[in-house]
Amino acid sequence: MRALEQIRDWPVRHAAAGVVTRDGARMAGDVERVFPLASVTKPLVAYAVLVAVEEGAIELDQPAGPPGATVRHLLAHTSGIAFDTTDILAAPGTRRIYSSAGFEVLAAFVAEQTGIAFPEYLQEAVFEPLGMKASVLTGSAGHAGRSTAADLVRFAAELLNPQLISVPMHAAATSVQFPGLNGVLPGYGSQRPNDWGLGFEIRDGKSPHWTGGANSAGTYGHFGQSGTFLWIDPELGVASIALSDENFGDWAREAWPVFSDAVIAEVNLARNSVPK
Secondary structure (H helix, E strand, C coil): CHHHHHHHHCCCCCEEEEEEECCEEEEEECCCCCEEEECCHHHHHHHHHHHHHHHCCCCCCCECCCCCCEHHHHHCCCCCECCCCCCECCCCCCCECCCHHHHHHHHHHHHHHHCCCHHHHHHHHHHHHHCCCCCEECCCCCCEEEECHHHHHHHHHHHHCCCCCCHHHHHHHCCCCCCCCCEEECCCEEECCCCECCCCEECCCCCCCCCCCCCCCCCEEEEECCCEEEEEECCCCEEEEEEECCCCCHHHHHHHHHHHHHHHHHHHHHHHHCCC
């Protein structure tokens, strides 16, 4: 896939990227290199939490975190917890406050309810069944994941065709929770509304955005301050991931949407060229 060649021109020392369709995956760059994920950790953690829900270890609407908050609030960044402390800034369900600390609270809650340390639970619930052998959580459940492009492609394929969780649970995770809430999308400022699912940011009408202009409104995923992203476009049946060793900044704001649009254009061209 020629669109993947764009990573060679990014102002980074090392990069890797992948594109997944229901026909398979294509990758480029240092695909076995382990990169810090930063906040791309959160969708992986969220998926393990959803597995815990379906196993009956916890419930989405079970109280967790601040008074009045639930597992659902924590996953959807509506618990009221601040970004990097457990200070409470709002009542649950009233504001979309993006919170890395909230995911730490969530991981601690899962560990308490299951009796399994959360990094181990994540390993058993997500990494091992998907064959993500290089992936690991080394600290905070909000930002301390490490992985490779080869592993994240496996996760992207799972999101296109869920096997670890049910279709209804996947649909809930990737649709807007607590609709209409405003908030700040890190790196892109105030969003009205700032829509999220359960651990996944939902593109909707946000502009500018780190995905491409050709991505559908239903696109969901996450990006990380370490120069990483993961998006899935369910309408197009395409997913893409990228990892780098250069922190998010103006270079990414410029390069990532161009890359995503090129991926989508190439996939659409290939599909339209297939004889019917």
